[in-house]
Structures are given as C-alpha cells and as structure tokens.
Amino acid sequence: MVNDLVVEATDLHKEFQRDAFQVIALQDVHLTVQKGEFVAFMGPSGSGKSSLLYIIAAIDRPTRGRVKVLGRDLLQLKERAMADWRNENIGFIFQTFNLIPVLTARENVELPLLLTHLSRQERAEHAATALGLVGLSDRMDHYPRQLSGGQEQRVAIARAIVSDPSIILADEPTGDLDAQSAQEILTILSRLNRDHGKTILMVTHDPHAARHASKIRYLEKGQLLPEGAPQPE
C-alpha cells in the first residue's frame, strides 16, 4: 500500500508577499494521494487550492514542510533537476489552456517531447497518438486561434499526457468552458483515470466537475479539511 502512495505532503506551509501584505496560502496541510486516485480540490478563491497544486507539480516550493511525489522529496531537487522531473512525471492542465499561439496543435503537443531524446518522427507519432486520445486527430495542423475553447483544452490535455506522466494536475480545467465542452473535458479526464490509470488531481469550483473525481477534498483559508468533512459554507 505504501508503494502506491503518489503524493505525501506533511505539514505544508506556504506564505508569500503580495505588495505590503504577507499572505498565508497554506498552513499545516497533510495530504496523501494513492496511485490511480482522481482527487478534486474545492474551496473558495484564495483557499490555497492552486498553491497546493503548484507545490505538488514542483513549480513552487513550500515555505516549510515536506512533500514527496512519486517517492521523490521535491525539496531536495535543484532547479534543473526539478524541470527534468516535471517533464517526466507531471502533466499540467491550465484553466486558460495556455497553448503557444504560433504553434499548431501538433507542435504544441510536441513541446514536452522536445526535451527528450525522441526523434522528430517519434515525436510526431506520440503527438498524433495523444491528439487521437482526445479526439483531435483531424485538427493536428490547426493553430489555437482556429480551435474552439473546448478543442484548445483538449489539445492542452494531449500536451499534458504526451510524455505519459504518472500524475495529471489540472487547475480548474473547465473554468473557461461552456457546459458541453466542460463535460467533454471531464469525460476525457475520467477516461484517463479509469482506462489509463493516471492519478489526477484537479482544482475546481464546480461541484458538477468535482463529482467526476473519486474523492473530493476541501480547502478553507489555507487549511485542508479532513477527509469526509462536509463542504464549508
């Protein structure tokens, strides 16, 4: 069971300075996530959901505490090693898709693979496979401006899964989408979790989106409420 622990965060604390104010984003957060879980983090704005996701994704460091992801103590990693680790193990999906506008869908999906030793041909094949998984085989040479919001987010999901990471982190992936597109995205995420065994951690405001997760955790004022705790008012 211990070997199946994907995320193990202990006593996480995150503070940062915003203008003249000291903001406490996380305090005393203890979290474990098992392999293959689909966890949704909910809570009001400023409750620390995204901060927690960023720390797990190794794009931010806690002020104090310990965080192990896939058995790796992230605080021990230097910047370059952290970048490599992210590339190999994390797929990140943003609320605003964040595709590079001058690259086609296929080129956007290929981006993480540029850091690998794959050949051009292999990269193209991987990207095509990933785009196929999200149902965009016919949109590979389209630029982001030629795609709908839902399609852009599907490209972003393809980019997140192209390097076959163990964990997918999604920061409000349906926040900028209409109901139908949001449903498509959630279906894809559920399939990735169910059929491909990906561990998914998703931040969302949307209770409907959260219902696709196998577990919902609530944050309030930087604190992670105990498992099974009711949604705060």
Next chain:
Amino acid sequence: MFRDTLGLALKNALRNRRRTLLTVASISISLFLLGVLLSVYHAFYHQEGPPEQALRLVTRNRVSLTFSLPEYYEQRIRKVPGVRELVPSSWFGGVYIDNRPENFFPRFATDPERIFEIYKEFTVPPEQLEAFQSERTAAAVGKSLAERLNFKLGQRVTIKGDIYPVDLELTIRAIFAADVENQDFAMYFHRKYLEEALPQSRRGMVGTFGILADSAEAVPRIARQVDDLFRNSERQTKTETERAFQLSFVSMLGNVKVFLLSICGALVFTILLVAANTMGMSVRERITEIGVLKTLGFTSGRVLTMIVAEAVLISLAGGLVGCGLAWGASGVLRQSQLMLSGLSFSPPVFLISLSIALAIGILSSLVPALGATRLPITSALRHSG
C-alpha cells in the same frame, strides 16, 4: 535540439510580423549607415594600397600643399641614396567644360617619361605610351575616367586654367588602367607644355615630387634625408609616404577618425535601444508562455537561449539586409566621389557589421530574457501581460 530551439525562435520572431518587419527595417537602415561609415573609415585608414605604394614617397612644401617647390630640388633629391626614380607633378586644377562635379577630375602636369615608371600599377599599351611621350600636347587619362566622361583616343580636350592663367589644348593619346577600380581616375599631361604656356615669372615651380625608393626599408631614411637637405632653404620640404600624404587630405576635413567613430558609436547605441525596446515588449507579452514552458520542463537556460536566438535572428536579418544595402551604396559612392574612390564594402567590414548585428541581438534580449526567465513560474503564470 539546436534545430528545435531555432525553429521555436523563428516562429516566435514571426509572431508579430509587422513589428518584426519594422524592427528588421530599422536595424537594416542603421546597419546600412554603419556599413557605409565603416567602409569609409576602412577606405581612409586601413585600406592597403598597391604593393608599389610602400616604396613611394611624396615631397611637398612644408608650409602647405598650396605652396610649390623649385624644380631644381629634383637634382638634389635624386642624389639621396636609395632614390630610384623621381617625378615632378603639379596639380593643374582648371575647368573642363564647366564647374559641375561630374566634369571634375584630377589633372596633373608631369613628366611623361617617368610617371609610369613610378606608378607601376598603371598599365598602358606601349604604342599609346609612346604617343603620349612623344607629343607635347598629349594627355593620358585613366580608364575609369575615360569611361565616365567618354574620352576616346585622339579626342581633343580643352582645360581652362584657374590656378594657372593658361588654357591647355590637349589630345588624348593614352588610356591607362589600374588593377584597383577607380585608382586610375586622373589625367596626366606634359609639364613642359604647361611651363611653355606660363609667363616667365610662374615657371620653374613644382607642386610635389613623387619619389620611388629602392626598398621599403629605405623609405623613412629617404624622407628624413630629403627634408634635411632643404632644412635651411627658403622653401622647406615635407616628405612622407604616399599613404600618409593621402591621409593628410582626409585630415584636412578635421578629425575624421573621431567623427566617423562617434557616429558609428551613436548608431550602434541607437540600434541597441530600438532592438532592446522591441525585445522587451516581445518578452513582456510572453511571460505567461515562459511560465508554461517552464512548467512543461524547459529550464531557464533553454528559455533564455530561445529568446536570445529570436533576437539574434531578427538582428541578423536586419544586419544582412543592411549589409546588402551598404554594399550597393558603396559601389555607387565609389563611382561618384573622388575622395571615396577606394571605398568598398570589404569582407572585414561585412564581418564587423554582422558581428555588431549579432552583438545587438544578444545584448538587446539578454536583460528582458534574464528578467523573465528568473521570474518564479507561479508569478509568470499569474502575469497578466
């Protein structure tokens, strides 16, 4: 990996085509001006003359080039050890047809027997040389001058005197050519003809003496000894290498070296500001993307390389266009201006210009790129542009 980085840089460079085009245009215009100025600088101060030039000296009046020297100095200079040949020359000035610049060319009264002995880089067909030497009113013109003013062998040319109070009727008997383009843009005619035409009081004077030394090592000594010969004379001499003599014309314009280098410096600084402003804007607009790339695993170094490569691509594109324009302009200037007859957009100037373009690319992007890549990923992702 290099190709991928370059590919991404190229795509980013073309992201805002109008801005990139304007930046390339501004860099190319600046590099064009810089290239021309550097060519002028190179032509004035660094261009190698023909090998024979290293053996040549020019003796003139110490006070000024506008004062002449007695022709009998020739006999004394000839006795200086190491002097192989000597030729007197006088700048005639005068007017051909009218005073328009296109009708201006240098005209020298000289010794037809010796002028081509000293200027060995000029080649003249033997029969033409003989015709030039044997006829008192004959003139020899350079090939580039003949082409420009459409001079033909046998053509009669009238030069109205201004410095000298005589009009000369000359017949073109020889056309000589130099191995360096435009070096032959001049006319030579018999000094004796001029002397005969002048009133008695103006005769017996020479503008300069061209000296051919028997070795390059002898050149400084000859210069010293010639000037020593006339140190106590009423008309003292100044003897210098032909190259130094030519540069003295440039120095008449003032401190051209500092002037040219100052303009070059100001130009480089201006281009740097323009490029830095563009790259600053371009990077600021893309801070979120930089955060995304770093989230995907790109290191700060890789992102930095990508941004710098983009700026270098833009700068080099501008540099290449600017160099092309400068190359064309140098050719036009070379054809039209006497003082710039040695002007050419040479490989060293091309390399310097392109290196400056490269440096501008790197320097203009380094500060904004460093700032953006050092930004924490979370701050970059929250950046609102």
